[in-house]
Amino acid sequence: MSRTRVKICGTTNLPDALLSAEAGADALGFIFAPISKRLVRAEVAREASLAVGPAVARIGVFLNQGLDEVLRLAEGGRMSAVQLHGPLAPEFVLAAAQFYPVLRVVRPADLQTEAQRWAGHPAVTLMLDAPEPGGGVPLDWAALQADFPAGAWLAAGLGPENVAEAMRLLRPAGVDAVSKLEASAGQKNPQAVKAFVDAVKGS
Ligand SMILES: O=C(O)c1ccccc1NCC(=O)[C@H](O)[C@H](O)COP(=O)(O)O
Secondary structure (H helix, E strand, O other): OOOOEEEEOOOOOHHHHHHHHHHOOOEEEEEOOOOOOOEOOHHHHHHHHHHOOOOOEEEEEEEOOOHHHHHHHHHHOOOOEEEEEOOOOHHHHHHHOOOOOEEEEEOHHHHHHHHHHHOOOOOEEEEEOOOOOOOOOOOOHHHHOOOOOOOOEEOOOOOOOOHHHHHHHHOOOEEEEOHHHEEEOOEEOHHHHHHHHHHHHOO
């Protein structure tokens, strides 16, 4: 079984991209959803994407945005994958997956349905997150143990202190965090980023 991948989300500037990459992150998230307090411009994301080297994935994060906008911003920011939040039609997810690997974000209530829907679609990977993304509130991992699908990623309220326990209970293929890794909204706390990556890789 391969090790759990670690994604640092909400990257808004070049120094934070570099510090996350140097800490050992496998993936950086760039939020293009206009409602986010961590919104990044495509030009900034592009500069960061080109600076972190070929081994670090760059994941464009979208919430209820049209396909043209998703593709334009993902291309402009030099993303390597897209993360799709919101109540989207399966056809929309499939259309995006023609262009980029997709992290399809689902809520606990939809997990079983979505797991069945996307089984056998290699371009679509599930990510379980709280109903309010970027809110820093953990899910009830014990309650999810029976249904957590192999290969799925986990987000919501993860940080250096609790990620090992979440991994022990759910064995996610990847973990994602933002709130607990910030000094302020959109600005990373370097010690927290390093501690989070080390906790994931040491588990
Ligand atoms: O974080 C945001 O501001 C955000 C806004 C709109 C859509 C998605 C957003 N974040 C997506 C993420 O991948 C977060 O890392 C994930 O929800 C976990 O956040 P947190 O619970 O704060 O660690």
